[in-house]
Amino acid sequence: MKKILFCKNLKIYFLFFLSFIFAYLSLWIIPAKSIHNDILFLNSINFLFIFLIVVFSSLIYLVFSKRMRIYNKNIIVPKNLNKNIIFLTYSPIVGFFFMLYDRIYLRGIDYSSGLRAARYTWLDTTGGSFFGISGNLLVSFSYLGILFLVLYNRHISFYKKWLLIFGILFGVLGHAILNGGRSNLLLAFVMLLIAFLLKNNHKSINNKNIINFNNFIYFTIFIFLIIYIFYIIQSSANLGNSDLKNLFELGVSAMYGEVNKDFHAKDYSNLYILIVYSLAYLYHGQWTAQVSSTLTNLDGNYTFSSAITYMLEKYRIITPLGEKYFSDTGAFISLPGAFYYDYGYLGVVLLSILLGIMLGIVFIFLNSSKIGTFKMMYIIFVLYVIFMSPILPAYGLSYFNFIILSFILLYLVNIIFYKSRIIYI
Structure with missing residues (x-):
């Protein structure tokens, strides 16, 4: 055993x-x-x-x-699962609009010039309003939404699954768009991997069909996120009045790399540059x-x-x-x-x-x-x-700490409002 x-x-x-x-x-x-x-x-x-x-x-x-005592564990469905799903669905949506209000009306950030330009304007601002801080906290529940969606998929109704996916996208992608960044997507992807790993550790799961309702939708979302990442890279090039090849060379230099000697002699497609730039950004820690x-x-x-x-x-x-x-x-x-x-x-x-x-x-x-x-x-x-x-060290990403904090906050929500604790698995 x-x-x-x-x-x-x-x-x-x-x-x-x-x-x-x-x-x-x-x-x-x-x-x-x-x-x-x-x-x-x-x-x-x-x-x-x-x-x-x-x-x-x-x-x-x-x-x-x-x-140690060995448990023959199956997925344990927490009490008040539906209430938790509703909370994890709507909290990120409310958080997104709180942050939107903070960015546009309180900080006066103009998104009309592109997401990357807005990002640098946001980074130049200081302080944090009630709406900005609360929005960050609420959006973090979208990552727990990913965990719940995968772990308890068979116990969530079709309608609520779609609502939860909608809330997750508002939290993860919406937050990324407001920041003009990509790290949120990386954190969400890793949470998805971990969730599947935890789910697959148990006998009760039908491994032939993991989240078998509309896998096409997951694939579509993945492609959309890739397009968003490519858009951010192109936006950086536009901001510097540069083409993608020049952006790649400048970006590599900023990441303590140098392009190969024959880089300029070759004719690379824009798609290839977008792919290798994304890989360079992700793994330049090496x-x-x-x-x-x-x-x-x-x-x-x-x-x-x-x-x-x-x-x-x-x-x-x-x-x-x-x-x-x-x-x-x-x-x-x-x-x-x-x-x-x-x-x-x-x-x-x-x-x-x-x-x-x-x-x-x-x-x-x-x-x-x-x-x-x-x-x-x-x-x-x-x-x-x-x-x-x-x-990189995962905890070096500031939003990673919000994800960890969201576990404690959800625990308090369950203790105070639902009068129960969560047993995940």
């Missing part, structure tokens, strides 16, 4: 490996490389990171699985990780830098961590690269072991107990961190 349960954990390893495989494939496809091209160094920190996480998570699980091996002055801290530490620094609760080397351009650095940047090879080893232990605890939770709000919040946090590790 325990061997079977451990095999289920292999799905997490598979997605973990796949995330790095995609990163390496992207480096091969993109007609550019790091300004300090050191593949041997990159391989060494990535191998240490992956190997130690797999070894120590496996050890933790195997040691403690001998003592480039900056290579650059970190050449630096002697490693200011700031990437490993423990997040929106939470920023707030603690702002109110002088902790000593400022300082400006980071790549922070002037907003460039990503992979999680293994962040470990090396801050603490060298010793940091890669010790922090990878720590993350491996944390993943081992995830395995124990998934296989040995019913999972409530705080265990689920922990599982989501750890899986986000390891799946996004080739890109």
